[in-house]
Amino acid sequence: MLDLVCVFRKSGAQLWSKSWVPGALKGNPVDALIHHVLLEDRAGAIDVYHTGDYSAKWAIDNELELVVVAIYQRVLVLGYVDELLERVRDAFCGVLRGIAPEGRDDSFPSKGFTSAFDSIQAELELKALEERKLKAANKPRAFTESKKFxxxxxxxxxxxxxxxxxxxxxxxxxxxxxxxxxxxxxxxxxxxxxxxGSGGDALTAEQIEANRAKLRAGGGPPGKKKGAKGEDETSPAKKGKEGRSWDGDEKPLSKQQLDFSKKEDRGAPKSKVFQGKKVDLNERFGDLPAAAASSGGGRGIWASLKGLVGAKQLERADLEPLIEQLQAQLITKNVAADIGSQICESVCTSLLGTSQQGFGTMRATVRSALEKTLTRILTPSHRVDMLAAAAAAKAEGRPYVICFVGVNGVGKSTSLSKVAYYLKSNGFTPMLCACDTFRAGAVEQLRVHANALELPLFEKGYGRDASGIAQDGVRYAKQMGHDVVLIDTAGRMQDNEPLMRALSKLVTLNNPDLVLFVGEALVGNEAVDQVRGFNKSLSEYSASRDPRLIDGIMLTKFDTISDKVGAALSLVYTTGKPIVFVGVGQTYTDIRNLNVDHCVRSLLKS
Structure with a gap:
């Protein structure tokens, strides 16, 4: 049974609605649909949107800029909703075309549409009921009625x-x-x-007891019974394999001698203190592509529009060549294949039914739609302001905790040190917390960064519980008055269940203010698999009813990809989370904000 059906314009003006449970909806599923699907251009990529206890489906008319939404309980399976939305959309568009344009934006210009909707709904529900009866009549036989039984x-x-x-x-x-x-x-x-038993009679109590005694004594030949003395007991025990010494006659070093994490004299020169300028997150780096002209030649992905002239409304057949070329273009820019397909479908959905005068205007319309879609995707509604959040936590008398997670070798420790220098250059006193107790040399690497930046390091060596070390580190930072705690974790693959369980435990117990996923800008499909795997593991293995997921993304090696910026688009589209920083070099000052205009120009560059 439906809970709500409403019709509104893309501008937000509601034109008609009908509710079967007025005032009983939990939350506002329509607002959630607008916020997470329509505004982020995901309408063409998914068929149904789930929020809380409800499911939402929709139909869009781009000519009149109408959106028809149906809300129903998530546990229900209503097969007629798609056809209902299409018929309601067509019927309502017919009603609007009979109203003067200046009267279409009133609150409820079509109060008489309720009767038309009721007739459409009754017809479709009757059709669905007949289909269910037909399926029940053709119900397969039970196993007990079959020849096999x-x-x-x-x-x-x-x-x-x-x-x-x-x-x-x-x-x-x-x-x-x-x-x-x-x-x-x-x-x-x-x-x-x-x-x-013999003769079809049940076993007697004496027979059952005799069988139990035989089982306790063990089977096999008499000499092999359990507890029997034989030649095996008198034979000498086998000598275990001796460990091989790889150092010749030298005595191997003990674990205490090999542990250099707590010794002051480590045989390595002291790190040089880094002296650098204040980080400018908006400073230009590399060679950014110049802004492309809105018009231009008829080559490239725009050549398929040369036949679209006049006031013809765009249909799917007209846009198919362009969408195919655009999808191939996005894949060459390192966008994941499935993400590129969903984005192209969203663009196609937003252009259906539109019309312009002239070929040049049509090309500008299509390019403008692409730029708006890509810009909207790369600019999520939630923005991470690290300095403001750290200042707010400091005012509350507690440290601001950031946890860096990611797979092996993407540069988590180096990225952590860059963020530490950025916070220090803005007046904060961060502390580094070494929770990578798995990789050899991880603590020493973080100590080198701490010495170079003249920042404190909290560590307890190797082989310990990382979540406990993080708890002790946050507690110690609060006692010593440090503003920010940067937690370094071990790299792990998203399908390694034991390590992902340990990471979920660390995040659940410490509840950091920011969970930052560190990924490479060089990868395409793999980046999507990684971030989905981390979010899935953090959700499934968490002991909390409201599990913490990834809050932001930091892309490394962004200076090595030229115009192949597709990983940024794939990660933001998959998670809906912003890219907080991008790494653009090897020094502590080489971090920047994501330049959205640069990414959009790179993606559309032929």
Whole structure:
């Protein structure tokens, strides 16, 4: 049963609605649909949107800029909703075309549409009911009614009982009729005699006790019984394999001698203190592509529009060549294949039914739609302002905690040190917390960064519980008055369940203010798999009812990809989370904000 059906313009003006449970909806599923699907251009990529206890489906008319939405309970399966939305959209567009344009934006210009909607709904519900009855009439037979069941032992017994014959007589008759069947029928009878005892009687208590004694004594030959003395007990024990010494005659070093994490003299020169300028997150780097002209030649992905002239409305057949070329263009820019397909479908959906005068204007319209879609995707509604959040936490008398997560080798420790320098250059006193207790040299690497930046490091060596170290580090930072705690975690693949469980435990117990996923800008499809795997593991393995997921993304090696910026688009589209920083070099000052205009120009550059 439907809960709500409404029609509104893309501008937000509601034109008509009908509710079956007025005032009983939990939350506002329509607002959630607008915020997470329509405004982020995901309408063409998904068919249904789930929020809370509700499911939402929609239909869009781009000519009149109408959106028809149906809300119903998530547990229900209503197969007629798609057809209902299409018919309601067409019927309502017919009503609007009969109203003067200046009167279409009133609150409820079509109060008489309720009767038309009721007739459409009643017709479709009756059709769905007839389809369910037809499926019930064609219900498959039960197993007990099939021939396969009749060939089983239970089926034979039931058929014999119905026929009025005993199992023994039926067996005898079948054996008499077929000499080949006597041997086949005798074997099941022997099995039944073994199960019930000779003569078909149940086992006696003495026989059961004798069988239990035999099982306790063990089976096999007399000399091999459990507890029996034999030559195995008198034979000398096998000598275990001795460990091989790879150092010749030298005595191997102990674990205490090999542990350099707590020694002051480590044989390495002291790190040089880094002296640099204040980080400018908006400073230009590399060679950014120049802004492309809105018009231009007829080559490239725009050549397929040369036949679209006049006031013809755009149809899917007209846009298919352009969408295919655009999808291929996005894949060459390192966008994940499925993400590129969904984005192209969203662009196509937003252009259906539109019309312009002239070829040049049409090209500008299509390019403008592409730029708006890509810009909207790369600019999520939620923005991470690290300095403001750290200042707010400091005012509350607690440290601001950031947890860096990601796969192996993407540069989490280096990115952590860059963020630490950025915070220090803006007046904060961050502390580094070494929770990578798995990789050899991880603590020493972080100590080198701490010495170079003259920042404190909290560490407890290797082989310990990372979540406990993080808890102690946050507690220590609060006692010592440090403003920010930067937690370094071990790299792990998203399908490594034990390590992902440990990461979920660390995030759940410490509840950091920001969970920052560090990924490479060089990868395409793999980046999507990684971030989906991390979010899935953090959700499934969390002991909290409201699990913490990834809050932001930091892309490394962004200076090495030229115009192949597709990983940024794929990650933001998949998670809906912003890219907080991008790494553009090897020094502590080489971090920047994501330049959205640069990314859009790079993606559309032929």
């Amino acid at each position: 009749a060939n089983t032992r239970q089926g034979n017994k039931e058929s014999c009982a119905v026929g009025g014959k005993s199992s023994a007589s039926s067996t005898a008759d079948s054996a008499a009729d077929s000499p080949m069947g006597s041997a086949a029928e005798a074997e099941p009878a022997a099995v039944e005699e073994e199960e019930t």
